[in-house]
Every structure is written in structure tokens, then in C-alpha cells.
Amino acid sequence: MRLTSLGHAAVLVETGTERILFDPWLTQRLDRFWEHHPPLPDDLVRTVLDEGVDYVVLSHHHFDHHHFPSLARLVDGADVDFDDSPRRSAGVTCIYPAGPVPPRLTASGLGHQAIAWTLRRLGFERLHPVTPGDTVTLGGARLRTYPSAVPFPEMSVLVETADAAVMLCGDALLHEETVAAFGRDDAPRPDAVLIPAHSVSPPGVLTERRPVTDPDAVRGRALATFDRYVRAIPAALTIPSSFGWRVSGDGAPDYSWCNRTMFPLTPTQALRRLGELGRDGLVWGPGQVIEIADGKAAPADGPVAPAAYDFDEVYAEVTLDPDTPVPPFDPTVDRWGSQTRAGEELLRDLLDRVVATDYWYRALDDGAGRHVISLYEDGEGETSFLLDPVTDRVTRLGPGPARRHLTGGESWTETAASTLQALLDGDLLFGSSFALWASNGLLLSAVFHHPSFYTRHVERTLREADTP
Template identity: 80%
Template sequence: MRLTSLGHAAVLVDTGSERILFDPWLTQRLDRFWEHHPALPDDLVARVLDEGVDYVVFSHHHFDHHHYPSLHRLVDGADVDFDDSPRQSAGVTCIYPAGPVPPQLTASGLGHQAIAWTLRRFGFEHLHPVTPGDTVTLGGATLRTFPSAVSFPEMSVLVHNQDAAVMLCGDSLLHEDTVAAFARDDAPRLDALFVPAHSISPPGVLTERRSVSDPDAARARAIANFDRYVSTLPATVTVPSSFGWRISGDTGRDYDWCNRTIFPFTPVQAMARLDELGRDGLLWGPGQVIDITGGKATLVDGPVAPDGYDFDALYAEVTLDPTTPVPPFDASLDRYGHQSRPAPDLLRDLLDRLVATDYWYRALDNGSGRHVISLYEDDGSESSYLLDLVADRVTRLGDGPARGHLAGGEGWTEIAAATLEAMLHADLLFGSSFGLWASDGVLLSAVFHHPAFYTRHVERELREATTR
């Protein structure tokens, strides 16, 4: 069995009889905020996937594991030449977790994505949903799935055939069913285990832009999660995984402070922990290949050589430094794009899109639904407006930031008009944090985590693909 890293949680598993692609995120940038780290070599995806794939497996529906621009790339074949391969994209079978708990509609990471709808929309014809805990038999290999201890469908997957057994955990949380399965006398053997080195952010840093208050506690939580996986799943070799990104916004604003404040436990630190626990481990990056033969997993020659990365230097760039200052949000600096529409038009559009969101229902329930929002415009001015969700009305209050116009009980939002316009045009995926930086509530999250916002992104990708 041979495994090739495509960065983060994306792995191609070649069993000798089938090629299985896990959690495809195949572009350097995930969105306008996150990117692969280490970076993907320019021709890596084309080189690795030129022979096609038979199966695509998704651990869950979050954007870094179910990345629709990457899905479209697989089908479109612009960089991956399926046409000269006996394996055609129309014949790919997609395997993904479904039920019993539906995806959360307003969770971070675009938690509302509907895997089946997206796959169909991008042209995949053979869909195979599974309930985590199910076993799927392929041509020459078997996939045994295990649930994750989260409130949405997510799974770890054990791939095994007569030669090797590999478990890929994505960034799942260890579930008691998995613990029980590996405590049995007939527990599966594992030649290699890919276990998450979780990027558990210290509380409040990304959501509220607060400085790290207790770095030791944040790191202790991450180590405890890692240790529990390692003690539960006795593999011949353990690979700290699903930690292949960093924040690098393409807005002209420096977000490197994020990389020094949100990652308390890196793969390099996980390797040191494995050594303390007496367990064998290895690190790999995009383009590196692990060969599993005779129960032994080793790095072998591939698109990137076994010694192709200096992991100490790479992960030093994303190691927690509690002394790093967290800058306050500034709408005039934390911005994207250019404004082409008047502020009242943008706010009218925002108000319309709030209708039928959770935020809208709660506002109508409590009878208030009043929110003060200020827009920092391209001409340097800043004006505040009252959004009245009950009366469905936008009223200008005057110049200056929103917090200077609060009468009592209203929430506030302060954002650049250009950024709001980009969001409304389905052109910006900043996740939940950006919306919370700009506000004291979830008004923006209610709109930009709504399923309608996601479907607009998908349709936009399809439209733009026809012009490329």
C-alpha cells in the first residue's frame, strides 16, 4: 500500500487495486484567509492524480475536507488529465458520512455544506453515503468507518487489505465506539495511524481578537486529545496529521499574528510527545510518499524527496507565542475589495438576506430586532445606520462608528463597505471569525453561514469555470 500526501488531510491511498483520494483540498489557497502550509508544489496535483482515482472519501463536510473548487477541479480535469486514463471522473464513487445528526447550519468552517447536493452539482454520479460505523467493501480493500465525537456526521476510516492496514482520522475527535473497538481482543491491527495534531485555538483569540490568556491550558488540552488517540490506537507508526495550513489573508492586511496565537500543538511538538510516549512516528508533507510493506511504514522517493522539508523551520512559523500582540479590529484596515454600491443599497441587501435566518427569527421573537451598523467607505467616511428587522427598515443615524449611536439594547457592527459588498457578492470566505471581529453578535454570521450563501458560492464557481 502506498500513500501520497496532498497537504493537510488530503491523501491518495493506492492499495494496488484501487486509488482512493481522502479529503481533497487541492488548491494552494483554501479561501482568502487560509492556505496550505507547507505549500503545495506547483505541479503536484497533476502529477499525483494524472492516473485518476476510483474513490473519493470525505471524513466530513467542512470546507478544508470537502472543498468544492477542488471537487470541480477533479471533474473538470483542467489540471488532472482523466481523459487519457481508463478511470473516468464519471465513474468515481464518492463515500461520505450521513446522519443521524445533520450538519449544523451556522457552525464555523461553513458547517452547513450539503455533501450530496454539492457532489451532484459538480457532476459526480456515484454517491455512497455511510453511517459512521459501517463497513464498505471495495474491489481489493475494505473501508471500516468509525464515528467522531462531534454533533455532525464525521468519521475516521480504516483502510485495509491483505497487505496493510492504515487508519486516517482526519480531524475527528475520538469516539467511545472507537475506544471500545480497539479494546477488544480482536481489535484491528494498524501499520500506520494518521492522527490529528489538533489546532485547538485558545479561547477568544480568533472569535474576539483577545490575547492568549492561558497558553499552558490550551496546550494541555491539545496534548490530552493527542495522547488519548495514541494510547487507544496502537499503531506501528503514528503520523501527526491534519495540520497543514496557516492564515495568510490576501487582503493586503498582515494576519501573521493569528499563526502565533492559535496553534498550541504542532506536528513537531507531537513528534516530541510520541518520543516521550515511546511510540514511533514520522512527519510528511505535500508530495511525500509513505510505502507500507511487511507491516513497516517508510518514507520513499516520490514527487518530493523523503528529506524534502525542514519541518522544524516550517512549524516554527505557526508555533504559539503568547507574547504576540493581537491587534484590535479596524474596519479601515481589515478590509477587502472595492466599493461600487452606495452604503444604503448594501444594507438593504443585507437586511433582505437576514430574512429566515436564525438571527431573524430570534429578533422577531423578542420583539426588538434593532441593530446599529456602520460602514467605513472607500472615500474615508464612516456612517452609521439602524437596521430594524421587525419594521424591515434601514435608517441613517449619522457619521461615525456604530458604538457612538447606540441608544440602548441594540447590537453593533462596524465593517468596511467594500468587505460587506464582497461578502454579499459571494466572493469572500472568511469563516465565522471575521464576522465576529466586526460585531458584538452574530448578525453577519447568520447571513454568511446560511445555506443560501454557500449555494451561491457553488453556483459562482460553476459560472466562472465556464469562462476559464
């Protein structure tokens, strides 16, 4: 078995009879806010995927694992093998988690339904949804799936062949069923396991611009999460994974401070922890290869040499430093786009779009949901408004940021009118909007995770793919 990293959680697994691509994010930039780190080497994707793939496995629906611009490169008409003979989507089987969890419109995009809708819209014809816990038999391999402890379908996958086994956990939070499965006497013993190294992040750094107040506790929670995974799955080789990105804002301002305030456990720190636990581990990067044979997993020659990266240097840039200052949110600088519509018109549009979201239903149930929002408008400064989804009213409160106008019980948001317009107009993917607003509430999440916005962005990707 041969494994090739394509950065972050994207891995090509070659079993000898199948080529299985996991969680493809195949572009250097994910969006305006995130990019691969270490960066993808030039021509890596072309080199690794030139022979095409037989299966695409998606662990869950979040954008860095279910990246529809990358999926669009794998379908009929896309330059999949990067020469004059593009492969057809009809030849690729997509395997992904589904049900029995109902839709949650305030989760990312369409929730897990985003996967099936996106794949069909992009032109994939062979879809194989699975309930985590199911087993899928391929030609020469078996995929055992395991659930994640999250309120939406997500799975870890164990790939087994006659002579090798590798477990890819993506971002999955360790589930008790997974712990029990690997605790049985007849449990599989993977030759290698890829475990997430950053499942726990400090709260409020981006959304409320709050500095990390208890770094030891934050690190401790992340380490405990990692330790529990390591002890639950006794693999011969453990690889800290799903950590191959950094914040790199597309244009001004500089958001590099985020990289020193958001990640409590890096792969190199996790590797040192493996040594303390007496477990064999390694860190790998884009283009590096691991081969599994005779019960042993080890680095091998590939597009990028085994010793090509200085991982201490790579991950020093994204190591938690509680002394890093977190700048206050400034809507005159932290903004996107241009404003052509009046602020109150934008807020009326926003309030109309709250209707029928989870946020709206909860507000009707308990009479709450009142939200103070401030908009910075060019030439007019910052003005605060009260939004009430129950009475369907927008009330002007006065000048200044939202937090200045709270009277008790309301949640709040501060942003620029131009940013809000970009989101409403579909010019900015909500997942790309981090650091362009500050909030302690879920109003924006409820609106901009609605399917109507998700589908607009997929359609835009399709249009751009069809443009010469």
C-alpha cells in the same frame, strides 16, 4: 499499501487494487486567507494523480476537506490526468458522511448537505453516502467509518486490506464510540494513524482581535485532546496530521501575526509529545510517501524525498507565541472590494437575508437578536446602526465603532461597507473573509452560510472552469 501526502489532510492511499483520494485540497491557495504550508511542490498534483483515482473520500463538509475547486478538477471535462485524456467522473465513486443530523444553515455552507449537492452539481455520478459507523467494502479493501463528536456528519476512516491498515482521522473530534471500538479485545490495530494536531485554537483572536491571555491553558487543552486520541488508538506509527496550512492574506494588509496566535499545537510539538508517551511517530509533508508492509509503516522514496523538509523550520512560523501583538481591527485597512451601494441599503439587505436562518428563529423565540453593527464608508467614516430582526428595523445610532454604542445585551460587528457588499454580492466567500470584520456574534455567520451564497460560489467555480 502506499500513502502519498498532498498536503494538509489530502492523502492518496494505494491499496494495490484501489486508488483512494482523501479530502482533496489540490491548489496552493485555499482562498484569500489560507494557503498550503509547506507549499505544494510544482507539478505534485499532476505527478501523483496522473493515473486518476477510483474513490474520493470526504471526511466532512468544511472547505479545506471538501474543496469544490479541487473537486472540479476531478470531473468529466476537467484536466484530471493533466494530459489529453481526461477521466470521466462516472468512473469515480464518492464516499462521504450523511445524516441523521438535520440541516443547520448557520454551519458551513449547506451543512453536510453541501457534499451531496456539490458532487451532483459538479457532475459526479456515483455517490455513496454513509452514516458514520457503517462499513464499506471495496474491491480489495474495507473502509470502517467512525463518528466524530460534532453536531454534523463527520467521520474518521480505517482503511484495511489483507496486509495493512491505516486510520485517517481528518479533523474529527474523538467520539466515545470510537474510544469504545478501539478498546475492545477484538479491536483493529492500525499500522499507522493520522491524528489531527490542532483541534483546539484560542478563542477570539480573529473575530474579536483578543490576544491570547492564558497560553498555558490553551496549549494544555490542545495537548490533552491529542493525548486522548493517541491513547485511544494504539497504532504502530502515529502521524500528527490535518495541519498543513498557514494564514497568508492575498494582498495587503499583512496577516502573518495570525500564524503566531492561532495554533496551540504544531506537528513537531506533537511529535515530541509522542516521544514522551513512548510512541513511534513521524511528520510528513506534501509529496512524501509512507509504505506499509509486514506490519511496519515507514517513509519511502516518492516525489519528495523522506528528508526533504526541515519541519522544525517549517512549523516555527506557525508556533504559538503569546508575545505576538494582535493588532486592533481597523476597517480602513482590513477591508475588501469597493462600495457602490449606500450603507443603510446594504444593512437592509443583510437584515432581509437573516429571515429564516437559525439566528432569526432564535431571535423570534426569545425576543433577542438585536445587533449593533458599524460600517466604515469611504468619505463618511464609521457609523453604527442597530439591527433588530424581530421588528425588522435598521436604526442609525451615530458615528464611531459598534462597541461604543452598546447599551446591554446586544451583540456587535464592525466591518467596512465594501467588505459587506462583497459578501452580499457573492464576490467573497465567507470562509475567506476572516480578519475583514470583528464581531462577538453570529449574525454574519447566519447570513453568509446560507445555501444561497454557497451555491453562488460553486456556480462561479463552474463558470471559471469553463472559461478558456
